[in-house]
Each structure stands twice: as structure tokens, then as C-alpha cells.
Amino acid sequence: MNYPSYFTPARRQPAKRGRLLLILAAVVLALAIITSFIPLSRSGSGGPEVNFAAQRASDTIAFKMAQLPGAKYSGSFTYGGKKYNSTSDPGTERTWKFTDLVVSASGNAAGTLEYDGNRAQYRVLANFTFVNASTAFWKSLLPNQSEGLDWANINNKWVASRDAGVPNLGALLSPQNLGLRLVSPSVGTASAPGPEVVPGEAKLPDTRYWPTRVPQVKLSDDSFTIDELTTTFDPETQNVTKVAGLYRNYVESAKISLAVEYVDRTAIDKVFTSGRALAPELAEVPVVAAKPTIEQPxxxxxxxxxxxxxxxxxxxxxxxxxxxxxxxxxxxxxxxxxxxxxxxxxxxxxxxxxxxxxxxxxxxxxxxxxxxxxxxxxxxxxxxxxxxxxxxYSTDMLTEGVDANQSASSATPRPVRTGSKTAGPVEKYNFQVTAMPSTIGVRVGDYVFDGFSPSGKLYIARSAGYSEHVKAEQFDKTWAGYSVLVRQGKEQLAAAKYRPIIWYVAEPDAVQAFRNLIKAEGLSLISVYDVPAT
CATH class of the missing domain: 2.60.40 (Immunoglobulin-like)
Known part of the structure; x- marks a missing residue:
């Protein structure tokens, strides 16, 4: 594949170094002020650890990307097989290449995809993934699919690619998700907990703690590396231009190599406009990976x-x-x-x-x-x-989904660094719900939520540990955590200003207790979803 010229790292510009150092100096100063109020680990000299300052500098660049309406990418994404410790696809390593793939903040995507030398049109629309490709593309991707499949009627036609092994690049490369992964490439490596973020109140299973250390950040005048992921940026604009390396979700990992270009709202609106135009054609489509239990009559x-x-x-x-x-x-x-x-x-x-x-x-x-x-x-x-x-799917459902995604892309919440939840099942459930590490939240008004959806809903993860305070589908009101849950709900509603809020609950035994609490305490604008931990 011939990569565009901006895939080649640009020469460093010495004249810009002074500007970047001024920026970093300002960041370090801001950090010194902030850390006077936040109980972080400190060096022997009494000042903030250098690594916290480097993290703050890299956060500035990554969080700027995370608030974009969209971005355009060319590059590759590799996952699967033993090399990447894949549990979902342990036998096959797959490399996907893409060119001029435009992805919105809410995960809608449009561009060209390539697998095993076969090219395809690619769309993520209303959180569903669709591909238009040749039979050769599908037979290469699905070598074990039955010969009974009506291959002729999927050749160069739009199909739903669920369960076919096609990655959801809209979710992976939405500026919010990718931007936040630049500074947290290895999910599941939280540090030992320090003091509580909100000291003095009753602890919940999802209580956050300030970190006692952060990952090593290697910062230069035009790049930073955390673990095995390197981000290159323009020192003048602080725009990310390239991302290369590995990121990990607990045991699984993937390799990405991206050229990144920030795009304006006009380019992103074209993705939504073309999606609406395509919706009637996608309202009833083949599911290429699905097959009957009994194929023969x-x-x-x-x-x-x-x-x-x-x-x-x-x-x-x-x-x-x-x-x-x-x-x-x-x-x-x-x-x-x-x-x-x-x-x-x-x-x-x-x-x-x-x-x-x-x-x-x-x-x-x-x-x-x-x-x-x-x-x-x-x-x-x-x-x-x-x-x-x-x-x-229906045209109306897809169109309404596109409308919701477009609205959400125009009002992306502000990411903020916060305390981490307890390492292990609690932190893992937070990632399951939000696709974000628990060390980062999104601020809306005066509240930091765990995450938000492509359609703009605000997420709170309620992990395991609440059911021990439940009896007959009711929380024990003498439990000190009950009043904390009520206070949190009221603060969330005040901050959200009628934006939908969802509490995701890991324990089936606690779901009805949460619903009863919400009804009893007048928090009815909060929804409770039963999503067990995986």
C-alpha cells in the first residue's frame, strides 16, 4: 500500500522548540498549583514528580484531540492471534488497512477498507457497521463460512458485518476514544490507590482514589510515548499527526499505525448527510456471518x-x-x-x-x-x-440514530483526569461500560461522569459490591453508602440538565434495588440498565 506523504515523520523544526518549552513550562506551573490541592506523590525535592508534569503535558494534547468533532485517518490496525493474546479470535492475526477514513466524535465513519488485498467501502452508521465488498473479500475473511451461503447476492452489495470479524473502527478511532487511549494505552494497570478523591464520605464499590504513581511518559519536542504507544504531534498547533505502537485491554493487545488529520465540522457533516442518504439501502441487508442451525430442508x-x-x-x-x-x-x-x-x-x-x-x-x-x-x-x-x-433495521431507526449521533458530536463532554477506581473487577467493569479507563472521566457542569455514549447519554458504572447491602430488592437505608448514592444522583441530575443519565449495574441482584432507590428519592430521570460484568 502506498501511504500518503504525511505518514512519513516530518523533520523537526528547531525554531518551534522554544514555543513548546514555554507551553510545557506553563503546564508545569499549572500542575504545581493544582497539586497543592491534590494529594499526589511527591519527589524528594518537595515538588511534583516529573512524571506527573509529563503526563499533564501529554494530557493537554490528547484531551484536545478527544474534543474534536472528527478526524481523518489512513493506516492500519492489527489484532487477533496468539501474538496479541486474543481470546475472541485466538487463531487468526488480522491486519486492516484504511485510507481517508473520516470518523466523527460519536463514532460514525465513512471510508475505504482493505483486507488481504481486497478493498471495500466501509460505513459505521447509527452504531452499526456495514461493508460493501466483493465475494473474494468475504471468502478471505470468512474461510469457514458455509458454501451454502448465497454468495452471489452479497457480491459488491451492502451487508451488515456483525460477527464477521470486521472491526468497529468508528468506536476505535472516534477522536474521543482514541484521544483518551493515547494517554492510557494499557487499561488494567492502575496504580495502588492513594487518598479518596472525595475524602470523608462513606466508601462505595466505585469510590475513586488519587493515584500514587502514573505510567512513565517519555516526552520530546514533538512526541510522547507511554508504554509502547507513541504519539507524534505538531509542536506549533499541538495537533496529533501520527500514532504508532501497541495498546492493551487487560490481556489482549492490538497494533495501530495511523496518520491523523484534524477535519472541520463541514467534513464531519458530510458523513452524517451521506449516512442519511444511504439509510434506505441499509434498512434491510444481509448479515454475512450469520448461518442457520440446519441449512438443509x-x-x-x-x-x-x-x-x-x-x-x-x-x-x-x-x-x-x-x-x-x-x-x-x-x-x-x-x-x-x-x-x-x-x-x-x-x-x-x-x-x-x-x-x-x-x-x-x-x-x-x-x-x-x-x-x-x-x-x-x-x-x-x-x-x-x-x-x-x-x-x-428500518430507515427511520437508522436516520434517528444518525441524528442523535450528529447532535452528540456537536456537544462532546470535556475529558478530565480523575482518580482511579479499585484495580481488578471494579476498574474492569468501568472499562466494559465506558470503553475508558477509570482514571479519566467526562465533566458536564460540576460533575465528573464515568463516560458517555455516541448518542450523548451520560454513563455511571455501578460495579460489583452493592448487592451485599440489598434485602428484598431494597437498599438498607442504614448503610452509610445509601445517602452517598442519593447525593450523587441529585448532583448528576443538576449537572446534566435533562441530558439522559444511565446507571449500568453489574449485579443482577442489585438492579431492582437501584430502581427502587431512584423512584423513592425522586431521581426518575436516571435510567438503570442491567448489564452483568463479563
């Missing part, structure tokens, strides 16, 4: 055969071996039948049809085989029968 003879014909009932099933839980749609079966007698002679029928079967249901029809004798008939075969599973 079943047949049984109905009654006695007439002298010149037999009637058969054909049954096809719409149960899927994968993906069905999150799909509303149907399966199309192109039934191909062959009726023979024991001598091998074949007989004509009207059994070859295209049958639509709703997912999780069965469809039956009757047909006639002429000239065959019931006494000599062999069991029919259905070699050549094809299937294709379709998802139904």
Missing part, C-alpha cells in the same frame, strides 16, 4: 401417492447458529431439490422455491413430484440449496 410425504404424482411437505428453519439474539429479521432459503427412485431415475417437481422464514420460526410448504412411485422413491436431497440471513 426436511421433507416428508403427505398421504398416499396418486398414480402419477406424490405430494411432499418441505420444512425450513429460521433458527441461527450465531448472532440471532441481536437481530430482527428473516432467512431466505433458495430451495433446490432432487427426487429420484432407487434406480437413479429423476423426476420433475415444483418444489424448488425461494422461501422466507422469520428468525426463530419454521416455514412449511407443499409441492408435487410427478411420475414417481411411492414404492420405489428414494429420500429426496437438497444439494445446492442456499441461504441468506437478513437484518431489518
Amino acid at each position: 426436511a421433507a416428508r410425504q403427505i398421504g398416499n401417492c396418486a398414480s402419477t404424482a406424490c405430494t411432499y411437505e418441505i420444512q425450513v428453519g429460521g433458527t441461527l447458529s450465531n448472532a440471532e439474539a441481536a437481530i430482527t429479521g428473516y432467512s431466505n432459503f433458495g430451495v433446490k431439490s432432487l427426487f429420484r427412485d432407487r434406480s437413479g431415475s429423476t423426476f420433475p417437481s415444483d418444489c424448488d422455491r425461494v422461501i422466507r422464514v422469520p428468525l426463530n420460526k419454521f416455514a412449511k410448504y407443499r409441492c408435487t413430484v410427478r411420475g414417481i412411485s411411492a414404492k420405489t422413491a428414494a429420500p429426496p436431497t437438497f444439494k445446492g440449496t442456499t441461504f441468506l440471513v437478513f437484518a431489518i
Whole structure:
């Protein structure tokens, strides 16, 4: 692949170094003031540790990117296989290349994708991923997919790529998500907890603690490296221009190599406009990775055969071996039948049809085989029968999703460095819900939320540890944490100003208790979602 010229690192500009050093000096001064109020670890000289200052400088650059309406990328993304400790795809290392991929803050994306030398059009629309590619692209990506798939009807057509191994680059490369990962490339390596961020109040499972150390930051005049991820930036504008290296989510890792270009609102609005125009075509599309549990129809003879014909009932099933839980749609079966007698002679029928079967249901029809004798008939075969599973999204649903994403992209919350949650299951659940490390939150008004969605909803993660204070689906009001939950809810509502707030709850046994607390304390604008920890 021929990369654009901005993939080659630019020469350093000595004249700009003075400007950057002034910026860093200002950052260090600001840090010294801030740390006089925050109990951070200090060096023997009594001043803030150098690494905290370097982190603050890198945060300035990363957080600027995280608040962009969108960005354009060319480069590659590699994951999977043993090299990257993949648990979801342990046998296959995959490298995806992309060119001029424009991604909005809310994760909508449009551009060109390449896998194993095959190119494709790529869209992320209303948080769904769609690909328009050749049959060669799909057969390379899905070598174990059944030959019964109706390959001809996905060739160079839009399909839903869920469960096909196509990455959601909208989520990975949204400026907010990528920007925050630049300064937290290894999720799951939280430091030992220091003092509580809010001292003196009852501790909750999700209480935050100031860090006692931060990852080593190697800072130069035009780049910073944290762990194994290097970010290159323009010293004059502090715009990120290149990202290369590894980032890790607990045990799994991935490699990225990106040229980055900041784009204005006009370019991002084109992504939303083109998405709305494409929505009618994507409202009902094949799901390329889905396949029926039973691909072949079943047949049984109905009654006695007439002298010149037999009637058969054909049954096809719409149960899927994968993906069905999150799909509303149907399966199309192109039934191909062959009726023979024991001598091998074949007989004509009207059994070859295209049958639509709703997912999780069965469809039956009757047909006639002429000239065959019931006494000599062999069991029919259905070699050549094809299937294709379709998802139904609806134009209105996709369009409304695009509208919500566009609105959210114009009002990105401000990321802030905050205390971390306890390392282990608590911190991991925070990442599961928000795709952000717990050391970073988003400030809206006077409150720091755990994260926010592509449609602008504000997230709070309620990890494991609350259910021990629940009895008969109610929190124990004598538990000191009860009043803390109520106070937090009131402060969140005041800060959000009618923006939707969601509390994600890890423990099924605590879900109804949270709902009852919200109802009893007048916090009804907060929603509670039952999302168990994985």
C-alpha cells in the first residue's frame, strides 16, 4: 500500500522548540498549583514528580484531540492471534488497512477498507457497521463460512458485518476514544490507590482514589510515548499527526499505525448527510456471518401417492447458529431439490422455491413430484440449496440514530483526569461500560461522569459490591453508602440538565434495588440498565 506523504515523520523544526518549552513550562506551573490541592506523590525535592508534569503535558494534547468533532485517518490496525493474546479470535492475526477514513466524535465513519488485498467501502452508521465488498473479500475473511451461503447476492452489495470479524473502527478511532487511549494505552494497570478523591464520605464499590504513581511518559519536542504507544504531534498547533505502537485491554493487545488529520465540522457533516442518504439501502441487508442451525430442508410425504404424482411437505428453519439474539429479521432459503427412485431415475417437481422464514420460526410448504412411485422413491436431497440471513433495521431507526449521533458530536463532554477506581473487577467493569479507563472521566457542569455514549447519554458504572447491602430488592437505608448514592444522583441530575443519565449495574441482584432507590428519592430521570460484568 502506498501511504500518503504525511505518514512519513516530518523533520523537526528547531525554531518551534522554544514555543513548546514555554507551553510545557506553563503546564508545569499549572500542575504545581493544582497539586497543592491534590494529594499526589511527591519527589524528594518537595515538588511534583516529573512524571506527573509529563503526563499533564501529554494530557493537554490528547484531551484536545478527544474534543474534536472528527478526524481523518489512513493506516492500519492489527489484532487477533496468539501474538496479541486474543481470546475472541485466538487463531487468526488480522491486519486492516484504511485510507481517508473520516470518523466523527460519536463514532460514525465513512471510508475505504482493505483486507488481504481486497478493498471495500466501509460505513459505521447509527452504531452499526456495514461493508460493501466483493465475494473474494468475504471468502478471505470468512474461510469457514458455509458454501451454502448465497454468495452471489452479497457480491459488491451492502451487508451488515456483525460477527464477521470486521472491526468497529468508528468506536476505535472516534477522536474521543482514541484521544483518551493515547494517554492510557494499557487499561488494567492502575496504580495502588492513594487518598479518596472525595475524602470523608462513606466508601462505595466505585469510590475513586488519587493515584500514587502514573505510567512513565517519555516526552520530546514533538512526541510522547507511554508504554509502547507513541504519539507524534505538531509542536506549533499541538495537533496529533501520527500514532504508532501497541495498546492493551487487560490481556489482549492490538497494533495501530495511523496518520491523523484534524477535519472541520463541514467534513464531519458530510458523513452524517451521506449516512442519511444511504439509510434506505441499509434498512434491510444481509448479515454475512450469520448461518442457520440446519441449512438443509426436511421433507416428508403427505398421504398416499396418486398414480402419477406424490405430494411432499418441505420444512425450513429460521433458527441461527450465531448472532440471532441481536437481530430482527428473516432467512431466505433458495430451495433446490432432487427426487429420484432407487434406480437413479429423476423426476420433475415444483418444489424448488425461494422461501422466507422469520428468525426463530419454521416455514412449511407443499409441492408435487410427478411420475414417481411411492414404492420405489428414494429420500429426496437438497444439494445446492442456499441461504441468506437478513437484518431489518428500518430507515427511520437508522436516520434517528444518525441524528442523535450528529447532535452528540456537536456537544462532546470535556475529558478530565480523575482518580482511579479499585484495580481488578471494579476498574474492569468501568472499562466494559465506558470503553475508558477509570482514571479519566467526562465533566458536564460540576460533575465528573464515568463516560458517555455516541448518542450523548451520560454513563455511571455501578460495579460489583452493592448487592451485599440489598434485602428484598431494597437498599438498607442504614448503610452509610445509601445517602452517598442519593447525593450523587441529585448532583448528576443538576449537572446534566435533562441530558439522559444511565446507571449500568453489574449485579443482577442489585438492579431492582437501584430502581427502587431512584423512584423513592425522586431521581426518575436516571435510567438503570442491567448489564452483568463479563
